Amino acid sequence: MTCSSAASRESSGPALGFPLPVYVICDMLGVPAGDRDRFAYWSDTLLNLTRYGQAEIDAAQAEFVQYMSGHIAAKRAEPGEDLLSELIAAGDADNGGLSDIQLLATGMGLLVAGHETTANMIGKMVGMLLADRTRWERLLADPSLVRTAVEEALRFDANAGFGMPRYLREESEVGGTVLPRGTTVVCSMAAANRDESVFDGADEMDLSRSPNPHLAFGAGPHSCLGQALARTELQVVLEVLLRRLPSLELAVPAEELQRVEGLAIGGLREIPVRW
Amino acid sequence: MRITVDEAKCCGAGQCVLIAPGVFDQRDEDGIVVLLAETPAPALNEAVREAAAVCPAAAIHLVEP
Numbered sequence: 001m002t003c004s005s006a007a008s009r010e011s012s013g014p015a016l017g018f019p020l021p022v023y024v025i026c027d028m029l030g031v032p033a034g035d036r037d038r039f040a041y042w043s044d045t046l047l048n049l050t051r052y053g054q055a056e057i058d059a060a061q062a063e064f065v066q067y068m069s070g071h072i073a074a075k076r077a078e079p080g081e082d083l084l085s086e087l088i089a090a091g092d093a094d095n096g097g098l099s100d101i102q103l104l105a106t107g108m109g110l111l112v113a114g115h116e117t118t119a120n121m122i123g124k125m126v127g128m129l130l131a132d133r134t135r136w137e138r139l140l141a142d143p144s145l146v147r148t149a150v151e152e153a154l155r156f157d158a159n160a161g162f163g164m165p166r167y168l169r170e171e172s173e174v175g176g177t178v179l180p181r182g183t184t185v186v187c188s189m190a191a192a193n194r195d196e197s198v199f200d201g202a203d204e205m206d207l208s209r210s211p212n213p214h215l216a217f218g219a220g221p222h223s224c225l226g227q228a229l230a231r232t233e234l235q236v237v238l239e240v241l242l243r244r245l246p247s248l249e250l251a252v253p254a255e256e257l258q259r260v261e262g263l264a265i266g267g268l269r270e271i272p273v274r275w
Numbered sequence: 276m277r278i279t280v281d282e283a284k285c286c287g288a289g290q291c292v293l294i295a296p297g298v299f300d301q302r303d304e305d306g307i308v309v310l311l312a313e314t315p316a317p318a319l320n321e322a323v324r325e326a327a328a329v330c331p332a333a334a335i336h337l338v339e340p
């Protein structure tokens with residue numbers, strides 16, 4: 001994986017764009033490199049709430065379903081080294097395995113769960129590290145901090161999204177407030193990640209923080225299935241950027257970045273940088 | 276360092292095995308954690324701490340000397 005495949009110059013001037021997460025998922029699903037851009041487009045239409053009209057979204061969904069159905073049939077006929085082939089080899093619906101429709105949903109689910117989240121987090125991580133360039137310099141001086149720096153970026157991210165809705169099956173107490181059984185709550189991971197009673201100096205970004213019991217991937221049996229992959233992608237991106245582009249810096253004032261961050265979903269899709 | 280695992284809490288996410296494969300394994304039947312080394316070699320301490328930190332079920336406990 002080279003940096004040039006993860007970085008591209010965009011129209012608004014030199015900028016970093018990150019097709020990496022969608023490439024990784026395509027690879028995982030055995031989708032040939034030539035079809036990646038279509039995947040990125042389908043993913044975008046499924047997730048972007050404002051950019052596309054309903055007709056466009058419907059057309060993209062139909063295309064995606066058709067593509068994946070053909071892809072699954074091809075993998076059944078000729079298995080490869082990919083996740084879908086493994087799932088097919090594990091047996092079909094009659095043998096406790098997955099039916100075609102479940103395989104399809106799995107492929108779509110992985111794309112949706114793993115693309116935008118990781119792409120955004122890469123952008124936000126780089127943005128946070130460059131917004132105060134002493135952070136970047138600390139990493140240049142000691143690249144062994146990459147792992148803890150990634151965890152800290154996940155914790156520190158103030159724009160983690162809406163939060164996770166949860167239904168309370170029993171009465172619970174949170175911060176001295178009793179929540180009756182049957183309540184639906186939204187858990188703000190971003191707020192929990194700044195909890196002063198859990199994290200010393202919660203409002204400081206400490207690149208060597210350890211342990212770091214943040215909730216960016218949720219907790220418990222349904223915590224993020226892709227967290228090991230997401231961590232790896234974030235660590236690799238950061239390592240490679242530090243090595244290949246040590247002079248990386250923001251090309252706009254950090255405040256302007258914050259304005260972008262303030263937008264509804266998903267954080268910084270674009271970080272103007274120079275090196 | 277001494278490790279204990281709580282099988283009742285473990286949700287079989289396998290994060291521990293990815294990070295410290297020499298110390299943790301998972302049962303074939305249900306994926307529940309199997310502790311391979313209660314007191315791992317000191318060289319593995321860092322990985323074990325990381326495994327305990329990322330375990331989504333907080334099922335790994337460490338007693339540091």
Ligand code: HEM
Pocket residue numbers: 025109110113114115117118121164216217218219220221222223224225226227229230
């Ligand atoms: C930095 C990147 C990512 C973040 C911040 C993130 C965050 C999350 C969060 C907060 C949840 C909900 C956990 C809960 O309900 O307790 C989740 C679930 C999930 N994530 Fe991720 N995720 C990331 C990347 C990925 C990737 C790369 C994949 C797969 C390739 C993935 C697949 C999933 C799946 C399948 C679930 C549902 C798990 C379940 O319900 O059992 N995620 N993720």
Ligand code: SF4
Pocket residue numbers: 280284285286287288289290291292299301306307308329330331332333334335
């Ligand atoms: S990481 Fe935790 S929950 Fe997952 S298998 Fe290991 S002990 Fe069990």
